[in-house]
Amino acid sequence: MLHTTMDFLLARKKAIVFFSLFTLLFSGFLTALGLYVFLLNDLNNRTTQAKHALSTQMDEIFIELKQITDNSALSCEQEDVDRLRKSSFYSPFFKELGLFNGDYKVYCSSLGPINISLYKSIVSRIQNSQERSTVSLMDSNTLGESTFFAFYQGENGIGVNGLAPPQSISSILDSIFPSDYGYELTLGKRILSSKQDSSDSSVLFQDAMSLDDWSMGLVSYVSYNAYWERFWLFMPLLIVCWILLFVLCSVIYALRIYYRESLRHCVKRAIRQSAIDVHFQPIVPINGRGKYAMEALIRWHSPYHGNVSPPFIVEMSEKLGLIDELTWMVIRKVGFFYRAYPKQLSGISISVNVDRHSLLKQEFAGTLAHILTEYPELKGRLALEVTETSVLNAIDLPVMVSRFEHIKALGVGLSVDDFGTGYAGLDFLRRFPYDTLKLDQVFIGSLQDDQFTRQILTSMTKLAKELNMELVAEGVEREDQLEAVRALGVDRVQGYYFCRPLPEQDVIVWLEQNMIQ
Known part of the structure; x- marks a missing residue:
């Protein structure tokens, strides 16, 4: 008990350490990825915003230049110079303005009369522009080494050029980009x-x-x-994410443990209360003549957990030490089934799966005899299926032989279930008085395509005949599989080709509709 408790606490401690590391790494990954995506989108949005702001600014520049040309003349009197000075003084962009004529010569500026020809490349761009405007970045003695120039020619033939420091054009970007x-x-x-x-x-x-x-x-x-x-500025957020994820994972883990443990208790309660259902799958004579049989199979729909798989029920029963109680419950339900439908089940044997370790227990045969007394309908019709899973040691072997002889004396049949998938081999069959050998569905599924499997099944069939054992092929689902096992000389088949496992009333209906008397 102490060892189990220590293992439980150690498992919890490992889970806490694992969740701590996992949630820390995952939080860091989420923060790093989220920051990357955020910055990528933010940069894209700000670049789009910058483009819009620059376009708006350029439009405003040329609106201003157009207004200047509308109020200008082809003269450079003091009045013209004063007007240009006033425009540059109130301009949010330009520090100097100039006028040029139809020959693209600058004849007047905010500094006074001037005579400078525009560069041919500038003239060409003005003439080729739909709006008769262009911009350029050139050196200027007035404003410094690098100067922004904007040119516009109005409909009256008068043009204006404005000079501005580059920062006046791009200053808006500093307010957009962090x-x-x-x-x-x-x-x-x-x-x-x-x-x-x-x-x-x-x-x-x-x-x-x-x-x-x-x-x-x-x-x-x-x-x-x-x-x-x-990223380091986001560290508080990372820690918050870490804590939240750790709490979430811990809650999920706790719920999972609770679910498993609650399912464990539900299985235990279902076995103790005989709440697990038993379905029956017919075992059909291969040529339509001979004795029918059935296998009892457990099924359970938990009100809290839905359909629970039979292997899980068996596994949990073994862990809880309730596998024997599960077996006795199924056998009693088979006895009640015979009692409820004596006419329909006349001459039909029903097999029940039994754990080999249960058979080794001293009280097994005695309990079985008591149930046969309780349900005399089982005598001569109940069969126990024992799975070939492991080799018996020198101590267990004579015990198992004694148990089997006692069981046979009670009028209970014996079957080898899933033969070929374990370790016992052929010697296993010679030592025990089995009545039926059931070929595992693994072999049936590959029978058509695998010559080696066919040879193995041929050998098994021959051995079963020599030992006067009946053969049942499990997992027959298709007609080609049926024909293949028929060719091997198999006596009976079990599988979805004929019928899936059914509840009591449904399997009775199936028997009445399909069984040949």
């Missing part, structure tokens, strides 16, 4: 403005967009260092 984002704004092939990440690291991912009308391009990016700096 300090740890980097970007580079280019005009043509020259950099109009840029902001590099403060830390020297490689780029994690980037986004790009272009304003084709203005030959502008914007590349924005997030560096690895910026990503990890943000």
Whole structure:
């Protein structure tokens, strides 16, 4: 008991350590992935926002230039110069303005009269533009080394050019991109403005967009260092996620343990209260003549857990030490079945699966004899199926022989269930007085395609005949399998080809409709 308790506590401790590590790693993964997706989407959204802001700003620039051309003349009097100075003073973008004529010569500026010809490339772009406008990034003695130029020619033939520091064009980007984002704004092939990440690291991912009308391009990016700096800022969120996931996993684990343990108690209660159902699957003579038989199979629908598989019930019964009680419950239900339908079940034997270790117990034969007295309908018609699972040792072998002889003396038949899948082999059959040998469905399923399986079954069939044992093929589901076992000389078959396991009333109906008297 102490050893079991220690194992239980150790299992709980291991589960807690595992959940702690798993939820920590998973929380870190979720945080890292979530931050990556967030930054990727955020960068894309901010780049789109920047494109819209730049487009709006460029539209405002050329609206301003158009207003200047509408109010200008082909002269450079003091009045014209004052007007240009006033426009540049109130302009949110330009620090200097100039006017050019139809020959694309700048003749007047906010600094006074001037005579400068525009570059041919600028003239060409103005003439080829639908809006008769263009921008450029050139060196300027007035504003510094790198200057943003905007050109516009009005319908009256008068053109205006504005000079602005690049920062006045790109300043809007600084309000859109956070300090740890980097970007580079280019005009043509020259950099109009840029902001590099403060830390020297490689780029994690980037986004790009272009304003084709203005030959502008914007590349924005997030560096690895910026990503990890943000990741550590999310550490409180990570810890919260870790705690929540740990609690969730612990609750699920506890519920699972509760489910298993509650299912364990439900199985125990169902066996003690005889609440487990018994279905019956017919064993049919292969040529339609001869004795019919059936196998009793457990089925259980738990009100709390739904349909529970028979192997799980057997496994749980063994762990609970209730496998014998389960066996006696099934045998008693078979006896009650005979008592309820004496006419329909006349001449039909029913087999019940029995655990080999149960047979080795001293009280087994005595309890069986008591049940036969309680249900005399079972005498001569009950058969026990023993699965060939393991080799008996030198101590158990004579005990098992004695048990089998006692059982046979009670008028109970014996069958080898699932023969060929265990370890006992042919010597197993020679030592015990079995009446029936049941070929496992594993062999039946591969009988058609496997010549080696066919040879094995041929040998089994020959041995069974030599030992005066009847043969039953389990798991026959198709007509080709039926024909194959028929060719081997098998006496009877059991499987879905004829009938699945049915409740009492349904199997009685099936017998009445199909059994040849």
